[in-house]
Amino acid sequence: MRHFILTAFLFLTACVGGxxxxxxxxxxxxSVMAWNGSDNADIGNVIADRLDRRxxxxxxxxxxxxxxxxxxxxxxxxxxxxxxxxxxxxxVLNGGANDLGFDDCGCGDCARVVDALIGPDAATGKIxxxxxxxxxxxxxxxxxxxxxxxxxxxxxxxxDLIVLEGRIARYAEARGDTFFFDGEDVIVRENPDHFANDxxxxxxxxxxxxxxxxxxxxxxxxxxxx
Numbered sequence: 002m003r004h005f006i007l008t009a010f011l012f013l014t015a016c017v018g019g020x021x022x023x024x025x026x027x028x029x030x031x032s033v034m035a036w037n038g039s040d041n042a043d044i045g046n047v048i049a050d051r052l053d054r055r056x057x058x059x060x061x062x063x064x065x066x067x068x069x070x071x072x073x074x075x076x077x078x079x080x081x082x083x084x085x086x087x088x089x090x091x092x093v094l095n096g097g098a099n100d101l102g103f104d105d106c107g108c109g110d111c112a113r114v115v116d117a118l119i120g121p122d123a124a125t126g127k128i129x130x131x132x133x134x135x136x137x138x139x140x141x142x143x144x145x146x147x148x149x150x151x152x153x154x155x156x157x158x159x160x161d162l163i164v165l166e167g168r169i170a171r172y173a174e175a176r177g178d179t180f181f182f183d184g185e186d187v188i189v190r191e192n193p194d195h196f197a198n199d200x201x202x203x204x205x206x207x208x209x210x211x212x213x214x215x216x217x218x219x220x221x222x223x224x225x226x227x
Contacts, residue, residue: 023087026056026219027140029080029094033147033184033211034060036202044145044203047212048093052220059083065103066096066118067127081131091219092135095145097128097165101158108157115165123171132172132179141178141222144169145215148184151193152201180218187214 028034028045037043038058045058061077068079077083080096097118101111119126135142146166149159166183173181187210188195188203195207203211 022057022085024057024089025054026052026091026093027084027089028056028058028060029083029092030060030096030145031064031080031099032060032062032202033098034058034095034145035062036197037205037208040205042205042208044208044212044215047209048216048219051213051216059085060095063099064096065099066131067100081127084131084135086138088138089140091143092140093143093145093215093219095147098147098155098158098162101161101165102155108155108161111158111161112164115161115168118165119168119172121168123168123175128169129172136176136178141180142173143180143182143215143218144173145211146170146181146183146185148188149190150188150196150201151190152196152199154199154201180222182215182218184211187211 026045026048028048034044035058038046043058043060045056045060048054049056059077061083064078064080064083066080069082080094084092100114100118102108106114117126119128123129132142132144146169147162155162166181170181170183173179188207193200195204195210196202197204197207
């Protein structure tokens with residue numbers, strides 16, 4: 002809990018005096034995005050080093066995609082509220098697992114939560130509405146899907162996450178400025194080197210694999226080899 006409180010304080014401090022901002026690459030999301038940040042080895046730092054570009058990381062451990070509950074939203078526990086507005090070339094984000102794990106469905110029957118985030122048509126719901134907002138600002142959008150881990154914390158969420166991310170992938174496929182990357186393309190459940198000690202979050206090697214793959218996707222989308 003102390004880690005979450007400190008993270009929230011730092012996030013709120015960073016937002017003081019902030020109106021709409023602008024920059025090159027913006028990262029939003031939960032702990033998978035933020036992990037290894039204390040060692041400057043999180044996904045955002047990997048992308049920055051790989052592309053030699055400026056990356057702003059606003060991901061917060063424990064964040065839900067939709068958590069508009071006063072202070073929680075204000076300090077970054079709502080992924081949508083992490084977005085500062087302004088003009089960004091790319092917005093890279095993830096999310097959804099904590100919505101399924103911590104909301105009233107508790108990784109049980111979460112179909113209602115999934116449908117509220119993104120409907121069966123892959124065009125309605127809170128996620129498409131937010132992605133449409135990002136795209137309307139001129140940003141390209143890159144959504145990073147989760148991977149299967151040996152940890153048990155979100156084991157009951159797997160089926161609903163597959164549905165959620167399948168819909169997000171369909172949303173991206175229908176739009177030339179939006180991309181979906183599946184974390185399972187590089188993170189191997191059976192490889193312990195890819196995971197932190199909790200068997201859920203990425204190790205430094207795991208963050209490096211994810212960040213490198215995301216950076217290379219950005220480079221390819223921009224017509225540059227990497």
